[in-house]
Amino acid sequence: MGSKYILLILVSIASIFHSREQTKSITLRLERIDPKTSHLQHATENVACDKVAIIVMDMWDKHWCKSWTARGAAMIPKMNAALAAARKSGIQVIFSPSAVADFYKDYPQRKAVLAMPATGEFIFPSVDELKNMGTKERAEYTKNKKSYFEGSIYEARNIAGQAYAGYPPLPPFESTGGCECKKRDCKMENVWTRQNKDLVIEASDLIVEGNNRPELVNICKARGYTHLLYMGGAGNMCLTSSRETSTINMANRGLKCIYIEDIMISISGNGYNPDTKKTDPSFTPEKGDKMVLEHLKKYIAPSIKSNELFTF
Ligand SMILES: [Zn+2]
Numbered sequence: 001m002g003s004k005y006i007l008l009i010l011v012s013i014a015s016i017f018h019s020r021e022q023t024k025s026i027t028l029r030l031e032r033i034d035p036k037t038s039h040l041q042h043a044t045e046n047v048a049c050d051k052v053a054i055i056v057m058d059m060w061d062k063h064w065c066k067s068w069t070a071r072g073a074a075m076i077p078k079m080n081a082a083l084a085a086a087r088k089s090g091i092q093v094i095f096s097p098s099a100v101a102d103f104y105k106d107y108p109q110r111k112a113v114l115a116m117p118a119t120g121e122f123i124f125p126s127v128d129e130l131k132n133m134g135t136k137e138r139a140e141y142t143k144n145k146k147s148y149f150e151g152s153i154y155e156a157r158n159i160a161g162q163a164y165a166g167y168p169p170l171p172p173f174e175s176t177g178g179c180e181c182k183k184r185d186c187k188m189e190n191v192w193t194r195q196n197k198d199l200v201i202e203a204s205d206l207i208v209e210g211n212n213r214p215e216l217v218n219i220c221k222a223r224g225y226t227h228l229l230y231m232g233g234a235g236n237m238c239l240t241s242s243r244e245t246s247t248i249n250m251a252n253r254g255l256k257c258i259y260i261e262d263i264m265i266s267i268s269g270n271g272y273n274p275d276t277k278k279t280d281p282s283f284t285p286e287k288g289d290k291m292v293l294e295h296l297k298k299y300i301a302p303s304i305k306s307n308e309l310f311t312f
Pocket residue numbers: 064065066067068178179180181184185186
């Protein structure tokens with residue numbers, strides 16, 4: 001056997017060890033807030049990287065609000081760096097660009113999702129749908145399911161009752177309308193066509209339609225993902241409740257959902273207090289992000305910080 005072949009064998013063995021290395025586990029340093037005491041709680045959880053997927057929510061090229069578009073774009077460099085580190089660790093990257101997934105219809109990353117076998121699972125209504133349901137319809141769900149949130153992670157939160165009684169409003173309130181500009185003069189219209197073009201999509205990634213409920217759950221079943229880490233926007237809408245791929249809906253299916261708190265933004269209304277319907281200059285988007293995050297950590301799911309997860 002020539003030395004060339006021995007080298008080849010050694011390289012092959014090395015790559016086997018390398019791929020084993022890639023399926024190593026990752027430590028999640030979870031932060032939650034005790035809903036009763038408001039004290040910060042810490043916990044760690046080790047998970048195999050091949051059980052983890054990152055969901056990138058609604059990183060549209062354009063939003064009808066100029067300031068929101070800019071806030072989203074400002075996250076991209078950090079997002080790309082974190083996603084690159086995640087891929088290297090063997091964590092799956094899944095983009096969830098609601099309403100614009102069609103832009104990617106010819107991408108292999110989109111076709112791969114559509115080719116996944118359907119699980120035929122019970123389809124939960126989204127929290128928004130639930131809010132708009134009549135009493136009779138809600139009762140049907142209660143009858144059919146012991147608990148709407150049965151099987152969701154972090155049952156300690158036990159938000160099922162609250163969801164039925166009226167989901168606790170997410171601060172600083174969706175009713176601010178979504179314009180983040182000081183003048184609040186942007187006009188609502190559908191201007192999004194795709195994801196921000198600077199957001200890097202790699203061959204191994206997947207693209208789901210955020211409003212096509214079964215896709216993400218199909219992927220999780222087919223690939224065995226148990227933990228979903230969320231980044232993008234908005235913390236008080238799409239990330240949490242208004243998309244089928246959002247944390248609450250996926251937690252309903254038994255997925256462990258976790259926010260990456262330093263790579264997400266929330267709608268704040270920038271300087272507009274919806275309670276008083278008056279302008280409050282101290283109410284900045286940063287303040288809004290903080291308020292929403294506290295609420296999410298208290299009532300919805302824990303968070304992690306990207307620099308505690310990856311080196312990048
Ligand atoms: Zn605006």
